[in-house]
Amino acid sequence: MSRAELTEERASGRPGAERPDGAAAAGAPARSRAVWSLGLFRSELTITFRRWRTLALLAVLAAVPILVGVAVRIETSDGGSIGSGGGEGPAFISQITNNGLFLVFTSLAATLPFFLPMSIGVIAGDSVAGEASAGTLRYLLVAPSGRTRLLLAKFTTVLVFCLAATLTVAVSALITGALLFPTGEVTLLSGTAIPFSEGLLRCLAVAVLVAVSLLGLAALGLFISTLTNSGIAAMAATVGLLITVQIVNTIPQLHAVHPFLFPHYWLSFADVLRDPVYWDDILKNLGVQALYTAVFGSAAWARFTGRDITA
Template identity: 55%
Template sequence: MSSPDVATAAQGTGWGTLQLLGNELATQFRRPRTWAMLAALALIPILMGVAIRIVGGSSPGRGPAFLDQVTNNGFFLALAALTVAIPLFLPLTVSVAAGDAIAGEASHGTLRYLLIAPAGRARLLAVKFSAAIAFCVAATLIVVVAGTVIGWVLFGFGPVTLLSGAQVPVGDGLLRLLAVAAYVSVSMVGLSAIGLFLSTLTTVPIGAMAATAILSVTAQIIGAIPQLEAVHPWLFTDQWLGFGDLLRSPIVWDSFAGNALLQAGYVLVFGAAAIARFTTKDILS
């Protein structure tokens, strides 16, 4: 094949990948299930805000982090909602999105048709993983946006007192909140890679979803056992709640970088395992 032909083929493959990703994202975000999960996540800050407005805030040191500060500044409602969503609700929705990636296509009999296009299986895995990451971002942002809006409506906003004691304007606080959302989204990427790998092992989506969610809970239980402290740094859940450094002055990025490196390790390991499994799998449906 001549050089122009190679370039044309490469461009075609790249454009085809973008088209496939666009179709995947459109399909994912048109599903009633996706919107039901996002709506359930949005309910977390809404219910918390209404409950605090009616009953009043908790005493310092009681309840989730930041909850006792919500009545004084609605900015903290989004942070409190995130600390509630991270251990269970966010991982559960991410497990559904990632666990369904390949197994869902197999169960509906559409997987073989997706693999007809050139460049096949590895590209399809990359597209599915990209769509899972997009869902991680959307799921995190829905909690943050809903918490920010409800917090502003019910309690108003004011200068934000950081964990270090410094006070910053609302605009600076909102930028830090976006950084926290990015941190949490990155935290879910490793779980997405695990879910994608498990999705290549079965044609039953609910099995991959459940296994992913169970692994998330199991890792958090192990992380709470002091006798197993030696393995804590290797758990993909170890730094899920470590975004406090983004709420200090000046911002400390070490925890963000450490979390990103940890999740990247899981992506490499389970991404490679997913490719090894999927590229040798006999596709029957």
């Protein structure tokens, strides 16, 4: 399919559809507008997930648990131990040899500081700016697309990628852990033993929490994407800002601002592996992500709807 045909399909909101004229769009009932919005979102989702860049990012994320699992297997092949325990972040690695399910938690903790958010930053940063640099943004805004609906479709697509990227890591780790290490009854960090089926449910809960933890960064990246016509500049700025915030979050002298930084509570998902679950940091994390999403999502909407589109 040529670029012109691809752009036509995206502007139409559904494959093979013809764009209705302005009068038809203005008189369309609410149901037709809802169908149109769904078609636009479906088109954006299809375009995003069939790009080689997106597939490459997912492939890298899937490879991380395999590398970690193989490394732990080799390290412990002579009966030795690895890791120091403690139950937070990469310290999950000490539990992998006892139960392969812990490779899921270890892999999420290992990818969360950089690999996962970097992938989100690339997709979010390129969402609007990439269209402008390719010269397709003006065409996509032809009626009846609308700026608000287009921006909402872009943001929803980024959110779906957040979940897809997190599940890619989790599923890859689950398969690798089951192949390389024993599985069965899971001993939580609090010492409580639970069935393997409940452990899988906690894995799913952790994956969803990690995906939600990336919403603030996704909104920030979308806002940056509305500020420039260069997709590369938007991606670089988003990833650069991510690294800067991560550095600030590690400086003890700046502890007063740490609770307000979007990555500060990222590893709070470890509290799901306790009985009972510790909700304090998890709820704080959800609150911070909701705040960033509301602030930068609104800023992105204000900027995009009031901006002169020249590309």
